Amino acid sequence: MKKTLALVMAVAMCGSMLAACGGSSSAASSAASASAASQAKPVTLNVVTSYGGDDGNRANYEAAYKAYEQATGNTVLDASETSNEEWKAKVNTDFETGSEPDVLFYFNGVDSNKFVESGKVVSIDEIRAEYPDYAANMKDDMIAASPADGKKYAVPVNGYWEALYCNEKVLADCGLQAPTADTTWEEFLAMCETIKAKGYTPIACSLQEVPHYWFEYTVYNHGNTANHTELPAASTDAVGAKWAQGLNDMKALYDAGYFPVNTLTAGDADTFQLMTDNKAAFAIDGSWKIGYFQENAMDINDFTVTYVPGQGERKSTDLVGGLSMGYFITRKAWDDPEKREAAVKFVEMMTSDEVVSTFGATAVTALKNGTTAPTDADALVTAALAMTKGATGIAAATEDGLTSEARAALFADVKNIVTGKTTAEQAIDACLAVE
Amino acid sequence: MNNSTIYKRKAPLAVFLIPAFAFMAVFLYYPFVRNIVNSVSKISGLGTASEGINTPWYKNFVQLFTDEKLRTAFGNTMLLMLFTIVFQVGIALVLALLVDNIRRGAGFFRTVYFFPIVISATALGLLFNLIFLYNGGMLNQLLLDLGWVKEAIDWKSEKYYMFTMLLPVMWQYVGFYFVILVTGLNNISPELYEAAAIDGASGLQRVTRITLPLLHNTLCICLTLAITGALKVFDLPWVMMGQGMPMDRSWLLGTYMYQQTFNVGDVDYGSAIAIVLVVLGVAISQLANAIFKEKEY
Numbered sequence: 001m002k003k004t005l006a007l008v009m010a011v012a013m014c015g016s017m018l019a020a021c022g023g024s025s026s027a028a029s030s031a032a033s034a035s036a037a038s039q040a041k042p043v044t045l046n047v048v049t050s051y052g053g054d055d056g057n058r059a060n061y062e063a064a065y066k067a068y069e070q071a072t073g074n075t076v077l078d079a080s081e082t083s084n085e086e087w088k089a090k091v092n093t094d095f096e097t098g099s100e101p102d103v104l105f106y107f108n109g110v111d112s113n114k115f116v117e118s119g120k121v122v123s124i125d126e127i128r129a130e131y132p133d134y135a136a137n138m139k140d141d142m143i144a145a146s147p148a149d150g151k152k153y154a155v156p157v158n159g160y161w162e163a164l165y166c167n168e169k170v171l172a173d174c175g176l177q178a179p180t181a182d183t184t185w186e187e188f189l190a191m192c193e194t195i196k197a198k199g200y201t202p203i204a205c206s207l208q209e210v211p212h213y214w215f216e217y218t219v220y221n222h223g224n225t226a227n228h229t230e231l232p233a234a235s236t237d238a239v240g241a242k243w244a245q246g247l248n249d250m251k252a253l254y255d256a257g258y259f260p261v262n263t264l265t266a267g268d269a270d271t272f273q274l275m276t277d278n279k280a281a282f283a284i285d286g287s288w289k290i291g292y293f294q295e296n297a298m299d300i301n302d303f304t305v306t307y308v309p310g311q312g313e314r315k316s317t318d319l320v321g322g323l324s325m326g327y328f329i330t331r332k333a334w335d336d337p338e339k340r341e342a343a344v345k346f347v348e349m350m351t352s353d354e355v356v357s358t359f360g361a362t363a364v365t366a367l368k369n370g371t372t373a374p375t376d377a378d379a380l381v382t383a384a385l386a387m388t389k390g391a392t393g394i395a396a397a398t399e400d401g402l403t404s405e406a407r408a409a410l411f412a413d414v415k416n417i418v419t420g421k422t423t424a425e426q427a428i429d430a431c432l433a434v435e
Numbered sequence: 436m437n438n439s440t441i442y443k444r445k446a447p448l449a450v451f452l453i454p455a456f457a458f459m460a461v462f463l464y465y466p467f468v469r470n471i472v473n474s475v476s477k478i479s480g481l482g483t484a485s486e487g488i489n490t491p492w493y494k495n496f497v498q499l500f501t502d503e504k505l506r507t508a509f510g511n512t513m514l515l516m517l518f519t520i521v522f523q524v525g526i527a528l529v530l531a532l533l534v535d536n537i538r539r540g541a542g543f544f545r546t547v548y549f550f551p552i553v554i555s556a557t558a559l560g561l562l563f564n565l566i567f568l569y570n571g572g573m574l575n576q577l578l579l580d581l582g583w584v585k586e587a588i589d590w591k592s593e594k595y596y597m598f599t600m601l602l603p604v605m606w607q608y609v610g611f612y613f614v615i616l617v618t619g620l621n622n623i624s625p626e627l628y629e630a631a632a633i634d635g636a637s638g639l640q641r642v643t644r645i646t647l648p649l650l651h652n653t654l655c656i657c658l659t660l661a662i663t664g665a666l667k668v669f670d671l672p673w674v675m676m677g678q679g680m681p682m683d684r685s686w687l688l689g690t691y692m693y694q695q696t697f698n699v700g701d702v703d704y705g706s707a708i709a710i711v712l713v714v715l716g717v718a719i720s721q722l723a724n725a726i727f728k729e730k731e732y
Contacts, residue, residue, distance in 0.1 A: 085481060085697055092482030114483065208680050262569045265591035265681045274570065404480065404700040415682060 042073040043342045045333070048091060049105035050083035050325065056291040057158075060358045068349045074342050080105075085404065095120055102333030102343050108144045108154040108326050109400050116148040121328045123151045131344050137353055142366035144323055144396075154326025155351045158371075159364030160287045161321035162213055162397070163387060164309075169302040170281045174198045178304050181390060185221060185311035192258045195281045202258040204271040204280035211250065211414040212407075213284035216320045216397050217308045219246030224313040225393035228320075231401045234432065235425035247417050247424035254418035264415050272296075275303075284308060287321075287363050290380055304383040318393035321364045324400065327351060362388060406434045467713075473706035480700045495707035504679065505708065508686035515601065515687065516665040516719075522605045524657050527612035532642060534613075535620040545617060548610040556607065560674025563603040567591065567675075593681050600676050600685050604668055612657045619653030620646065655727035663720045666712060669693065688712050 051061035058080075065076045079101065081087045088111060094100050095115055104121075106112055115121045124143065127134045135143065135155045143152045166178040174195050179188055192202035205214060220228050222242040232240035253259060260271055260280070272289075274280035276296045293303050310316040327350060333343040349355065356365060357372040362384035365371050373385055399407055413427035422430075475492040476485040489495065499505055534544045551559065566573045567590040575587040590599045623646065631641050647654075669689035676685040678694065686694075692712065696705030 085700065089480070089482030089697075092480065096482065096484050208678065262589045262591070265589055265596075266569065267677065270568070270570065277570070279570070408699040412678070412683070419682070421682070 041338060042075065043338050044075045044077055045103060045339065045342055045346055046077045046079065046101040047103045047105075047346070048094070048101040049078075049080040050087065051105070052081035052083075052087070055080075055082060056288060057359050060355075064350055064355045064358070065346075068346055071349070072342065072345060074346075076346070098332075100330050100332055102330055102336075102339055103346055104328045104330060105157070105325060106154070106328060107324055108146065108156075109324060109396075110147055110403070112146065112153070112328070113148040115328070115330075116146045116151075116153060120331050121153050122331055122334045123153050124155065125151065127329065127334075127344060134344060134348065135351065137368055138351070138366040139368055142323060143326070147401075154328050155347055156323035156326040156366045157351055157356055158287075158360035159321060159323035159366070161319050161364055161384075161388060161391075161394070162216060162284060162286050163305050163307060163319060163384075165275065165283045165285060165289065165293070165303060165305050167275055167278060167281050167302060168304055169278050169299075170195065170200050174200065174281070176281075178306050179309050179316070181307055181315075181317045183307075183309040183316060185309045188309035189256075192253075192256070192282075196257060201260045201274055201280040202282060203253065203260075204274045204283040205259055205263060206266045206268050206271045207250075207254065207259060207263045207414055207418060208265060208267070210268045211411050212397075212399055213286075214250055214253070215246060215411070215414070216399065217246075217284060218249040219243055219398060220314050220318070220320060220395065221249070221311045222246055222314075225318050225395045228395035229398050229401055231398070232428060232432065235428040240425070240428055243428050244424040247414070247427065250414065251418045251420075251424070264419070278302070287360060287384065290362065290384060293380055294378065301379045303380050305380060306383065306387060315392050317391055318395065319388075319391045320397055321391075321394050322396040323364060323366055324396065364388065364394060402431070403434070406431045409434045470706045470709050473703055474710055476703050478702040481697060481702055483702075489703065495704045498704060499707060499711060504683050504686055504691060505688075505711075507679075507683060508688045508691040511686060512666060512668075512688045514597075515604070515668060516662055518601055518605060519608075519661045519665045520658060523608050524612050524654070524661050526605070527609050527616055527657070528654070530609070530613050531616035531620055532646065534617060535646075536638075541617075545614060548613045550610065551607045552611050556670035557674055559603055559607060560671045563599075563671075564675055567599050591676065591681055593684060596676065596681050596685050600672050603675065604671050607671065608661075608664070612661065615657055615660075616650065616653060619650050623649045652729045655729055658727050659720060659723045662723045663716055666716050666719070688715070 047065070049061065051058050055061070061080070062078075065078065068074070069076055081090070088107075091104065091106060092114065095118070100115075100120060106115075112121070124135055138155060140152075143156060144154070145152050164179065168178055171178060171191075174191075176191050176194060179191070195202040203214075205211070219242060222245040223230075223239075227239070227242075230239045232238075232243055234240050235244055254263070260266060260274060263271070271280070272283065272285075272292065275283050276293070276298070278298075290305070294300060297303055307316040307319070310318060327347040329343045329347060333339045353367055353369055353372075356367055360371070362381055363371075374381065377385065399410075402410065410427060410431035413422055413430065416422040417424050417427050473485070474495055475489055477487055477489050478485050530544075530548060534541050537544075569575065569587055569589050569591075572587075572590070574590065575584075578584045579587065588595065590596075627645050627649075628641055631645055636644065667689060668687060672685065672687055673690050673693065676690075678698075679686040679690070688708065688711065692705050692708040695701045695708060699705075
């Protein structure tokens with residue numbers, strides 16, 4: 001028994017020694033693999049974008065970041081929401097309290113000035129010093145610079161345009177065709193008169209809720225692409241006079257009865273319903289509105305989108321649009337050695353040619369190669385592609401230069417201007433006083 | 436352990452009271468004090484930090500007296516308060532008296548009248564928006580089909596906006612006061628009515644001589660709740676008459692404060708309006724308590 005026990009113990013000891021020898025080699029290899037793992041250790045990126053709940057590109061965004069997660073092994077903690085003033089406030093608060101995300105998809109204009117001024121976001125130049133290929137697929141000239149310091153921070157995805165949506169069924173019933181690149185403002189007014197005489201609403205617009213699209217184009221019609229974004233110092237200066245002329249053009253449209261009867265009490269949804277119900281002919285809105293028509297139109301082939309007829313120095317083919325949003329990398333993520341590369345790779349993947357094409361082939365783009373047109377494009381998308389292709393100039397919305405307070409004051413006064421309760425000049429001065 | 440020992444030991448009371456107090460302190464008292472500070476500060480946008488004290492510090496309070504839209508909001512809120520007393524409590528009282536006099540189906544009517552309270556105000560706003568819609572709205576379709584009008588009516592125009600805004604608000608809360616008043620009526624002893632009937636009192640006499648005097652305290656509670664509640668009305672008018680339509684005529688203090696803070700981004704002025712709301716609320720509820728004093732029976 002003792003011999004057996006001694007044999008078992010001897011075997012066990014030899015075994016443990018062998019195991020120890022083997023163990024040292026496996027420990028060495030696991031240490032090596034741990035070190036390798038620490039180099040490519042999966043990280044969690046906090047990302048905030050405006051591709052929230054009901055955004056038309058939500059599904060494309062989700063697919064894109066999930067592809068990133070699969071490719072890198074990193075995790076994206078997505079806290080995206082729909083873009084509105086409350087969302088902007090939340091983002092501002094996050095930055096104020098040091099809880100900013102690692103990557104932020106946000107406005108590159110005055111809205112992000114505070115992040116830039118406080119050094120909480122990293123410029124593209126600084127990133128390129130370490131990652132020379134960062135945003136290399138983009139045209140640098142089209143990446144908007146921050147108004148705060150003139151440096152570029154945000155890598156854009158899909159831009160926007162604002163243009164004239166037309167109900168061709170209504171126009172055909174009036175014996176008309178949608179305006180073209182050659183249609184003048186006077187011809188457009190004559191079309192509106194014909195449409196009104198036929199019993200339709202010429203222009204679907206809620207002056208109570210969304211007068212800004214018509215403001216942009218009526219002002220643009222008294223200027224040009226180079227000076228459209230200039231802000232007035234007073235209603236009496238050249239820019240102020242241009243704004244007043246634009247606002248008075250809106251009053252003329254209102255006085256002529258081209259807007260819906262209830263334009264001062266209807267919401268945006270109510271007036272757009274007139275378009276899809278074949279009761280109105282024209283509406284100015286953004287590139288994002290294509291989805292509305294695709295979802296709500298009885299026949300998408302009844303709708304097209306074209307240039308807003310121009311006058312003066314502005315050609316009809318000059319569009320309001322631009323690339324107003326982009327991906328920022330925050331200083332917090334950049335200074336974190338574990339997150340720096342993950343954040344850079346994330347932005348690179350989200351702004352690749354393939355991903356940008358899925359986000360809106362018709363939109364204004366900064367891609368050097370342009371977007372790839374979808375193979376199943378409907379009539380509206382095809383018209384939008386042709387329109388952007390034929391654009392001769394593009395100017396950002398001039399309202400973007402105003403603070404939200406000044407903007408709200410100006411647009412709240414549009415109803416007073418068109419009804420004659422105040423003058424365009426008084427409204428501009430009141431807006432500038434807030435500014 | 437007798438009762439006196441229980442009441443001498445205060446520690447258990449504190450254990451139960453402190454969490455609730457802490458909750459109130461964090462979510463009510465601190466924001467209230469912060470709101471006062473904000474009203475004299477310069478805050479350029481929602482979510483942004485204060486840039487210091489306004490120059491002069493009372494700038495927003497001066498603006499309160501010169502702001503035409505705020506004057507409209509104040510007037511509308513006072514009007515709403517009056518309508519609340521007359522229609523919400525008044526209709527609720529009539530309905531409660533009627534239901535109290537029926538033998539069958541009282542439970543059914545209690546449920547039916549109370550039902551609007553359980554529906555969210557936002558849903559009700561959307562519902563009434565569809566009823567009052569200009570193009571194809573239920574009311575316009577009905578009036579046109581009956582031939583009572585030749586053209587659709589814009590129910591949100593300057594001519595009709597007050598009716599359109601107030602009707603759903605009145606309708607929503609009638610059931611709330613109805614249930615309180617029915618409960619008050621149930622507390623009146625049936626023996627009093629029996630004695631009055633034996634004495635030959637008519638139905639009207641029973642209401643005026645027995646019901647209303649004995650319902651006095653319940654009515655006082657309803658009136659105080661209605662008056663203070665009118666100051667807080669926000670959701671239904673906001674959904675239906677967003678941004679003070681038409682022509683800035685339908686602002687209420689609640690909707691105007693929200694507009695200034697969340698849409699315009701004038702956070703400090705919005706805070707000043709919030710203070711007006713609080714001061715008005717306290718003053719009016721004190722006044723209501725003084726006028727509608729409860730009686731000892």
